[in-house]
Amino acid sequence: MGVRDGYSRARRALGDRSTALAVAVVGGLLALDLLRRLFTGMVAPGQVATYLWTGLVIGLIYGLAGIGLSLTYSILSFANFAHGDHVTAGAFSGWAVAYAIAGSGAAELGSRLLVQASPGQVGASIVSTPLAILAGLLAAMVLAVALALVMDRLVYKPMRGAEGISLLIASVGVAFALRYLLAFVFGTNSRGVTASVPRYTIGGLVVNAHEITLAATALALMLGVHLLLQRTKLGKAMRAMADNEDLARVTGIPTERVIRWTWIVGGGLAGAAGYLVVLKTGTISYSFGWVLLLLIFAAVILGGIGSVYGAMAGGVIIGLTENVALVWLRGPYSDFTLPVAFGLMILILLVRPSGLFGGVTTA
Amino acid sequence: MSAGPNADSDADADPGADRATTAGAGTDTTVTGESLLAVRDLDAGYGDLQVLEDVDLDVRDGEYVTVVGPNGAGKSTVMKSVFGLTNFMGGSITFDGRDIAGRNPEEIIRYGVGYVPQNENVFAGLSVRENLEMGAYILDEVPQERLESVFDRFPILRERQGQKAGTMSGGQRQMLAMGRALMLDPQLLLLDEPSAGLAPDLVEEMFDRIDAINDSGTAVLMVEQNAKEALRRCDRGYVLVDGRNRYVDEGSALLADEEVRREFLGG
Numbered sequence: 001m002g003v004r005d006g007y008s009r010a011r012r013a014l015g016d017r018s019t020a021l022a023v024a025v026v027g028g029l030l031a032l033d034l035l036r037r038l039f040t041g042m043v044a045p046g047q048v049a050t051y052l053w054t055g056l057v058i059g060l061i062y063g064l065a066g067i068g069l070s071l072t073y074s075i076l077s078f079a080n081f082a083h084g085d086h087v088t089a090g091a092f093s094g095w096a097v098a099y100a101i102a103g104s105g106a107a108e109l110g111s112r113l114l115v116q117a118s119p120g121q122v123g124a125s126i127v128s129t130p131l132a133i134l135a136g137l138l139a140a141m142v143l144a145v146a147l148a149l150v151m152d153r154l155v156y157k158p159m160r161g162a163e164g165i166s167l168l169i170a171s172v173g174v175a176f177a178l179r180y181l182l183a184f185v186f187g188t189n190s191r192g193v194t195a196s197v198p199r200y201t202i203g204g205l206v207v208n209a210h211e212i213t214l215a216a217t218a219l220a221l222m223l224g225v226h227l228l229l230q231r232t233k234l235g236k237a238m239r240a241m242a243d244n245e246d247l248a249r250v251t252g253i254p255t256e257r258v259i260r261w262t263w264i265v266g267g268g269l270a271g272a273a274g275y276l277v278v279l280k281t282g283t284i285s286y287s288f289g290w291v292l293l294l295l296i297f298a299a300v301i302l303g304g305i306g307s308v309y310g311a312m313a314g315g316v317i318i319g320l321t322e323n324v325a326l327v328w329l330r331g332p333y334s335d336f337t338l339p340v341a342f343g344l345m346i347l348i349l350l351v352r353p354s355g356l357f358g359g360v361t362t363a
Numbered sequence: 364m365s366a367g368p369n370a371d372s373d374a375d376a377d378p379g380a381d382r383a384t385t386a387g388a389g390t391d392t393t394v395t396g397e398s399l400l401a402v403r404d405l406d407a408g409y410g411d412l413q414v415l416e417d418v419d420l421d422v423r424d425g426e427y428v429t430v431v432g433p434n435g436a437g438k439s440t441v442m443k444s445v446f447g448l449t450n451f452m453g454g455s456i457t458f459d460g461r462d463i464a465g466r467n468p469e470e471i472i473r474y475g476v477g478y479v480p481q482n483e484n485v486f487a488g489l490s491v492r493e494n495l496e497m498g499a500y501i502l503d504e505v506p507q508e509r510l511e512s513v514f515d516r517f518p519i520l521r522e523r524q525g526q527k528a529g530t531m532s533g534g535q536r537q538m539l540a541m542g543r544a545l546m547l548d549p550q551l552l553l554l555d556e557p558s559a560g561l562a563p564d565l566v567e568e569m570f571d572r573i574d575a576i577n578d579s580g581t582a583v584l585m586v587e588q589n590a591k592e593a594l595r596r597c598d599r600g601y602v603l604v605d606g607r608n609r610y611v612d613e614g615s616a617l618l619a620d621e622e623v624r625r626e627f628l629g630g
Contacts, residue, residue, distance in 0.1 A: 233500070236489065240497050243486040250446065250480060251543065252472040252501045 020351045034327060043327055046204010051323040057211045057280060059319020060218035062292075062299040065273035066311030067225055068266025069296055074242035074306035075262045076156065078167035082174035083270060084293030088286060089147050089178055090271025091278045092186050094140025095193055098124055102132035114186055115193065115284060125195040126213045126279070137217065137275050144271025147178075148263040160259075175290065183286040190285035193278055214276045221272060222312055225265065229308060234261055242306065295341070302345045304358025313356060318345070399424045399582055400445065400551055404454035407444040413452060414440045415606045422551060422584050427577045429614065431590035431627065432603035438586040439481065441603065442553050445584070446478045447471050459550065473501060477544030481555040484540035487529030491520050494528050494539055498546030506546070513542040516575070534565040538572070545576070552576060554585040558592075570596055591628055594618045602627055 037043045065087055072080045092115060099112040103122030111117040126133050155170055197209040229235035241248040241258050249255055277292065278284045299318045303310025321344045322337040329336050348356065402420040406413060414437045422428045430438045443449045445456055447466050456464040463471055468478070486494050495513060496505050514521035517538040523531065528539055537557060544552055557573060558566045570592055577583045587593035594600045594614040602610040602623060610623055617623050 233496070236493050236496065237500060239488055240486045240493075243488045244483055247480065247484060247486065248497075250448070250468050250478050251497050252469050252547075253497060254469060254500075 019347075023347050023351060030328075037327065044204055046201075046206075048324070048327060049203075049205035051326055052320065053205060053207060053211070055320035055323030056316060057215050057319070058277075058323070059299075059316035060215055060222075061273050061277045061280070061315070062295050062318055063312040063315025064218045064221060064269050064276070065292065065296045066300040066303070066315050067222070067308050068270045069300050070303075070306055070308050070311040071238070071242075071262050071266045073300070075238060075245075076167070076259060077245075078164040078171065079297075079305075080171045081168060081293070082151070082171045082178060083266075084289035084291075084296065085175045085178035085182070086144055086148060086267055086270040086289070087274035087277075087292060087296075088182055088289030089274070090140040090144035090267075091274030091284055091289070092182055092286075093143035094136040094138075094271065094275035095124075095278060095284060097139035098129075098132045098136025101135055102129040116187065116191070119192045119195055119282075123195045124193070125197045126209050127197050128195060133213070133279070137272060140271040140275035141268040142271075144274070145264050145267045148267025148270075149260065152260070152263045179287060179290060186286060188286055190283055190288075192282055193284050194282045196282075210279045210282075214280050217272065217276060221269060225269070225308060228265070234258070238262060238265075295338075298342060298345050302348055302355055304355025307355070307357035310355055310357030317356075397423060398457075399426070399459060400584065401457045402441070402445065402454070403456075405441070405444060405456065406452040406454055407440060407449045408452060409440075409450060413606075414449075415444065417454070417607060418603070419608055420584075420601055422582050424550070425577070425580055425582050427574075427583045427585075427596065427598045428601070429585045429587055429593040429597040429599075430601045430603055431587055431593055432601075432609070433627065434588075436603040437606040438603055439555050440606070442478070442555055442584065442586050445471075446476065446553060469501065472547065472549075475547075475550035476553065477547060477549035477551070478553040479540045479544045479555060479557065481559055485528040485531075485536045485543070487527065489528055490525050491528055491531070491539055492524040494543050495520070495524075495546055498543035501547070509546050509548060513545055516545070516572075517542050533560050533562070534569065537561065537569060541572070541576070545581075549581060551582045551584060554583060556586055556588055558587065558589050566592070591618065594628075 034043075034048070038045060038048065065083070068086075069080060069083045072078065072083070095115045096113045099115055099117060099122055100109065102124040103112045103117055106121045106123065107117035112122065123129065124132055124136075151174055155174055156167065159167055159170060194210065199206055199208045201207075227235075229239055237248070237253045237258050238261065240251070240253060241255060245255065248258070274289055277288075295318060296315075299315035300311045301314070302317060303312070303314025318341045322341040325337045325340040326334055329340070352358065398421040400420070400422040402418060405415050405418040405420075407418075408414040418437070418441060420428075420430070420441060430441055432438050440449055444451065445458075445463075447463070447468050447470075451465040454464070455462065458471070458474055458476060461474060463474060463476075472478075486497060489497065495510060499505050499509065514524075519535055520539060520542055523535070528536060531539065541552075541554070541557075554573065557569055561569060566589065573583060573585065574596060583597075585593060585597070594617050597614040600610075600612065600614045600617045601608060602617065610617060610620070612620070618628070
C-alpha cells in the first residue's frame with residue numbers, strides 16, 4: 001500500500017513537472033517566434049499592441065462577469081448556468097434606458113425601449129451622449145440586481161441547502177426561461193446599438209473611446225469588489241461564508257443576508273458586464289450572454305473556481321490569449337482563437353488542477 | 364419537521380421521573396433554581412434519528428461542567444442542541460431564564476452563549492484579526508476593549524493578527540477559535556473537544572487556558588474525550604451513555620468512583 005502510494009505520488013509529481021516543463025518550453029518557443037516575427041517585420045509592433053489591448057478589454061469583461069459566477073459558486077455552492085442570461089438581461093435593460101434618454105425625439109419611445117430603433121437615429125455613444133450611457137450602466141446594474149434577487153426568492157431560496165447539482169439544473173431552467181423571455185420582449189434579431197466613436201492611433205495601437213470607457217469602468221468595479229471583500233464587514237463575512245458556512249452560522253453571521261448580498265454584487269456586476277460588452281462590440285442579441293458564459297466559465301475555472309481574484313486574472317488571461325493568438329492564426333485560421341484559449345485553460349489545469357488561485361480561499 | 368410524534372409521546376410520558384435514578388453516583392447534585400443553563404428531559408437528534416433521550420444537564424453561573432462518555436454517546440449532540448444545531452424533539456432548554464429550545468444560533472449568541480466547534484473552527488482564509496472581528500459580527504462595531512482582552516489572554520494572536528488563520532498550528536487555531544467565541548464576552552462558553560487533534564504537550568496548556576477563562580467568570584460547558592483530565596479540572600461532570608444520563612457528580616467524585624473508573628476511565 002505505502003509503496004504503491006509512494007510510486008503513484010512520484011509518478012504524479014513527475015507527470016506534473018514534465019507537463020509544466022513542456023508548457024514552459026512551448027511558451028518560450030512562441031515568445032521567441034513572436035520576437036522573430038516582430039524583428040523580421042512579419043507583424044507590426046502596433047498590431048501586437050492592439051491585440052494586447054483588445055485582449056485586455058474583452059478579458060476585463062470575462063473577469064467582471066466571472067466575479068458573480070465565482071461568488072455564487074463559493075457562497076451558494078453551485079455553478080450558476082443562468083449567469084450568462086443575467087448578463088444579457090442587464091444589457092437589454094441598460095440599453096433600453098440609455099436609448100430612452102439618448103434618442104428622445106429621434107425615434108419613438110417604444111422602439112427605443114425595445115432597443116430596436118436604428119443606432120444611426122439614436123446616436124448613443126460615450127462621446128455624444130455620455131449621460132445616457134452612464135444612466136444606462138446604472139440601470140443595467142440596478143435591474144440585474146433586481147432580477148437576481150427575484151430569481152433567488154422564486155427559485156434558489158426554496159432550494160437552500162439542496163445539492164449543488166440540483167441547483168445547477170434549476171439554474172439551467174432559469175437560463176432558458178430568462179433567455180426566451182428576453183427574446184419575447186426584445187425580439188430575436190441581432191442588431192447594432194452604438195454610434196461610432198473616434199479612434200485614436202498611438203504608434204500603431206488602435207484604441208477607441210468605448211474601449212477606454214469599458215476598461216476604466218471594469219477596473220473601477222473590480223477595485224470596488226476588492227475593497228468590499230477586504231475592508232468591509234459584509235465583505236469579510238462573504239469571505240468567511242465562502243470559507244466555512246457552518247462556522248459562519250455558529251459565529252452569528254446572518255447567512256441569509258450574506259447570500260442576498262452575494263446576489264446583489266454578482267448580479268450587479270453581471271449587468272454591468274453585459275452592458276459594457278455591448279458598448280464595445282456595438283451589437284446586441286438575446287442569446288449573446290449564453291455564448292459568453294462559456295468563456296466566463298473558462299476564465300473562472302482557469303483562475304480557480306470560487307476565487308474572485310482568480311476570476312479577474314483568468315478573464316484577462318483568456319482574453320489576452322484569444323487575441324494574441326491572432327499573431328499566428330492569420331487569414332482563414334483567425335476563427336480558431338477560441339480553441340487556443342480553451343487549450344491554454346486545459347494546459348494550466350493539467351499543471352494546477354485547482355486553477356491559478358484555487359486552494360487559496362479568497363472568496 | 365418529522366419530530367412530531369416522538370416529541371409528543373415523550374413529553375406525555377415524563378414528568379421528570381428518571382431524574383432521581385440518572386443522577387446518582389454520589390451526593391445529590393441536582394441543581395435547583397439558580398442554573399444558568401438548564402436542560403430537562405431533552406430529546407434531540409438529526410433528521411429523524413433521535414440521539415438523545417431524556418437528558419438533564421445544568422450549568423450554574425460561573426461553573427465549569429464537562430460531559431464525558433464513550434464514542435457515540437451523544438456528548439457533542441448535547442452541546443449542539445443547546446446551540447440550536449440539532450433537531451429538537453422534546454423537553455426544555457432554558458438559558459438565563461429564557462426558553463432557548465429550537466432557537467437559531469444567531470439568537471442564542473445574543474443571549475450570551477459562545478460556541479467553539481470541534482473541527483474546522485477558524486476561517487482559514489481570513490486573517491487572525493478578521494476571524495476575531497467575525498466573532499463580534501452581531502455588534503455594530505468591533506468592541507476594541509474585548510479585542511484587547513482577547514489579545515491579552517492569547518498574546519500569540521496579537522503577534523500574528525495579520526496572518527491567515529489557515530497557516531497557523533493546531534494549538535494556535537484552537538486559541539483563535541476560543542478567542543473568537545470570547546469576543547462577545549459570553550456568560551457561557553461551549554467547548555466541543557478542545558483537546559482533539561492537539562499534540563500531547565499542548566493538551567495541558569489548553570486545559571490551563573480553559574481554567575483561566577473559567578476563573579475570570581465565564582461558565583464553561585465542555586465535551587471531552589480526554590475524560591480523566593477533564594474530570595480533574597471541572598467542577599461537575601456528566602457521564603453520558605447511549606444518549607442518556609448515566610452519572611452526574613463533582614468531577615473529583617466521579618474520578619474516585621469505582622464503577623465510573625472501571626467502565627469509562629480504563630481502570
